[in-house]
Every structure is written in structure tokens, then in C-alpha cells.
Amino acid sequence: MADDLTIQTGGKDGGIVINDDWPGYSLELFNYPKHYSGDLECVYIPHGVIMDRTERLARNIMGDLGDHDIVVLCVLKAGYQFCADLVERIKALSRNSDHTLPMSVNFIRLKSYVNDQSTEDLHIVGAEDLSFLTGKNVLIVEAIVDTGKTMKTLLKHVEAFRPKMIKVAGLLVKRVPNSSGCLPDYVGFEIPNRFVVGYALDYNEYFRDLNHICVISESGKLKYKV
């Protein structure tokens, strides 16, 4: 690794911890699209809580990186919603405080999941040439870190273009036994090892149009299995 490249992973603030015994909220307590009735077990993290946590992450990022130019690298597809909301909140802080964080936003698409299983096969689709990151402060924005394999592969790929600094923001980090140990610098929530959908997280492309983070039901898994 180059001397001038700082990669600081290790989760200073590990995020809001959701314990293994958290049953989630009954679906009856919230609105969700009727086309998913029967496909969900519970509301795991309501949309409002996601937004409030994102607002705080934006403040932490602003505190650490404010007054530097950054390149936000949004990891598609699942990261689009979190990235959009995080960028919105950083923009609001830039408008309303003495600090400012000039940002450009770019996208990279990765794919490794079929059904609810991670595959060895990680594809980087589009933006393979990331030479625009050379010498820049990069903030990678991801929806979820499970085993951490995706993040590890992506960091290696990004590092090759010699950015000045890399930070990672991940909305969710799963507690899994086979974790690569690679953790984001900014974490929204640490969650148990359950398959979650919504807020742009999908199961075979379904459930991105759900605003809460929910646990998929067994019948939902069967219905949308490929």
C-alpha cells in the first residue's frame, strides 16, 4: 500500500446495535405496499429511524471530512437510496453551517448475490476505470456489509487507482461468523445475520420499492426465488 494512502476501516462507531432477539415491529403498525402482503415477516428498521440515523452519520462525516473535497462512490444497486439520503443530509449541513463539504458523486455496480446467498462470483459492472479517483478523498457508500468480501474486493480495486484517502459508509453491517473483519468507518446499524429487504435492498430485484427495512418471510423467499 502506498504511504500517502490512508485506509481507515475498523468501525470507530459501530452503529446502533440490533440484538439477535429483536423481533421487529408487527407489519400492522406500518404502511407498506399491498403487493408485498404475505412476503414479509416484520418491519425491522422503520424508514424514519433510518433517516434519523443517516442524519447523524452525515454530521459525523462532515466533522471528519468537512472542508475537504470528496468523491462519493455509490455502490449500486442497493446503495442508491442510502447514498441519495446521505448526500442530501451532507448538503443540508453544508448549507446551514460554517463548514462545507464539496462533493462529486459517482457510481459503481457490484453483483454477488443469487437468492439469499452470496456467490464467489463478484462482478464489477461499469466504471471499471476509476482513474478519476487518483489523488482524491473517496467516500464509498454501501447499503450492507455481510461477509465483507464485496467491500474487501472493492477496496482493493479502488486502492489500485491511488486515491489520497478512502473512507467507507455502510448503512448496515451484519454480525456473521465468517466476516472478513473489514468494517466501514461509518456504520448505521449492526444487525443480526438475517436476510433483510427494503430501502433499496433487494431479493432477486424485488422489494427495492419498500421504504422500511424488513425481514423477508419464507413464503416471500419461495415466491421470488430464481
Ligand code: IMP
Ligand atoms: P458480502 O460480500 O457478503 O459482504 O455481501 C454484500 C452484498 O450482498 C451487499 O452489497 C448486498 O448486495 C448483498 N446482501 C448481503 N446481505 C443482504 C441482505 O440481507 N439483503 C439484501 N442484500 C444483501
